[in-house]
Amino acid sequence: xxxxxxxxxxxxxxxxxxxxxxxxxxxxxxxxxxxxxxxxxxxxxxxxxxxxxxxxxxxxxxxxxxxxxxxxxxxxxxxxxxxxxxxxxxxxxxxxxxxxxxxxxxxxxxx
Amino acid sequence: xxxxxxxxxxxxxxxxxxxxxxxxxxxxxxxxxxxxxxxxxxxxxxxxxxxxxxxxxxxxxxxxxxxxxxxxxxxxxxxxxxxxxxxxxxxxxxxxxxxxxxxxxxxxxxxxxxxxxxxxxxxxxxxxxxxxxxxxxxxxxxxxxxx
Numbered sequence: 001x002x003x004x005x006x007x008x009x010x011x012x013x014x015x016x017x018x019x020x021x022x023x024x025x026x027x028x029x030x031x032x033x034x035x036x037x038x039x040x041x042x043x044x045x046x047x048x049x050x051x052x053x054x055x056x057x058x059x060x061x062x063x064x065x066x067x068x069x070x071x072x073x074x075x076x077x078x079x080x081x082x083x084x085x086x087x088x089x090x091x092x093x094x095x096x097x098x099x100x101x102x103x104x105x106x107x108x109x110x111x
Numbered sequence: 112x113x114x115x116x117x118x119x120x121x122x123x124x125x126x127x128x129x130x131x132x133x134x135x136x137x138x139x140x141x142x143x144x145x146x147x148x149x150x151x152x153x154x155x156x157x158x159x160x161x162x163x164x165x166x167x168x169x170x171x172x173x174x175x176x177x178x179x180x181x182x183x184x185x186x187x188x189x190x191x192x193x194x195x196x197x198x199x200x201x202x203x204x205x206x207x208x209x210x211x212x213x214x215x216x217x218x219x220x221x222x223x224x225x226x227x228x229x230x231x232x233x234x235x236x237x238x239x240x241x242x243x244x245x246x247x248x249x250x251x252x253x254x255x256x257x258x
Contacts, residue, residue, distance in 0.1 A: 019148075022156040023124045052145060054152045055217035065209045083145045090224040091217050092205030 003031045010073065011110055012040035013103055017049035020057030029060035036064060041073030044106040048079030058091055065096050074098070076106040116155060116172035118163060123155040126174055130185070133176055139183065143244050146225045147185060150242055153218035154187055154196070162191030162238075171237075186241045194238055195231045196222070 001018040012035050020028045035043060043064065053061070061075075068075045078100040080088065088094050100106040114129050116122050127148045134144045151174070163170045172189045200219035204212075223229060228243040 021124060021127070021152045023121060052148055054149055054156075055221055056152075056156070058217055059214050062209060062212060062214065069209060083142070086225075087149070087221065090221060092203075095205075096209045096212075 001028055003028075003035075005035055007040065008107075010040055011042040011044065011107055012036075012038075013044045013046060013107070015046040015049065017051075019051040020053045020060070022054060022056040025054070025056035025060050028057055029063060032060060032064040033067065036067045036071065041068060041071040042107075042110040043068055043073070043075045044103060045075065045077050046079050046103055047077055047081065047084060050081065050084055053084055053087060055091070058087070058093060061093065062096070074110060076100060076109055078103050078106040112176045114174040114176075116159075116174060118159050118170040118172065120156070120159060122159065123152045126155060127151050130174070130176065134183075137178055139246065143183065143246070146244060147183075147242070150222040150226050151185070151187075153222050154240065157194075157196070157218060158187070158189045158191055158238075162189055162194060164192065166191055168236075180246075182243050182245045184241055184243045186239060188237045188239050190237050193233050195233070196240065197229055197231050 001016070001020050001024045003014045003016050005012055005014045014032070014035060032043070065075045076098045079102070080099055085099065088099065098106070098109055100109065112133060114126055116126055130147050130151060131144050134147070155172070158172060168190055170189070170191065172187070175186045175188070177184045196219045201216055203216045203220050226242045227245060230241045232239050
């Protein structure tokens with residue numbers, strides 16, 4: 001798992017690649033928390049290169065959703081592969097976060 | 112093929128990699144690989160984290176893969192505490208808002224949703240959970256017309 005982050009104003013875009021599973025969900029949590037605690041109230045996660053996410057990864061995502069909500073911002077996902085979209089649907093996460101086709105659409109949702 | 116699993120948190124990923132290799136060698140679909148990867152990570156993590164709390168015997172965990180003509184079966188066996196994930200796992204409330212959602216409880220739910228057929232039995236001190244997935248690309252809706 002790797003996250004490459006870029007910033008524009010109070011919005012951060014993190015490109016997530018690899019897999020988020022029980023072995024590295026803590027690192028995923030730490031990276032997301034670092035981005036949000038660093039001042040980004042809006043977070044877009046580009047999931048185009050994400051291979052899979054297990055429930056441990058969803059827990060980290062849930063924490064990030066809560067933090068951005070508390071900061072008055074939000075978390076949005078884009079480029080979500082079909083299998084991972086199914087994980088988000090089955091786990092009810094599509095109700096907790098918005099899913100967009102592109103980074104631009106996700107960014108625009110915060111304006 | 113049998114994989115012997117040590118009770119170590121790094122093991123689910125190794126098993127997932129071995130299962131992926133097996134599936135790729137046998138030209139199985141990415142869809143099947145994804146379903147097994149997710150389920151094995153969830154189930155093995157549960158067993159390794161909680162299955163042996165208070166156990167007196169040395170942990171034994173194995174994963175067996177059997178490829179048939181129409182389906183693939185993976186059986187996880189462990190001699191930990193009796194646990195039937197099909198009955199003993201809590202069903203998460205997916206309607207709750209992010210603030211009210213408990214942290215956790217999704218792993219078994221995901222497994223049940225992503226695997227076509229799950230069967231549990233307790234045999235001679237072992238939890239035996241068999242995951243079966245049809246080889247048809249689309250999953251459960253595929254069924255042969257004859258036989």
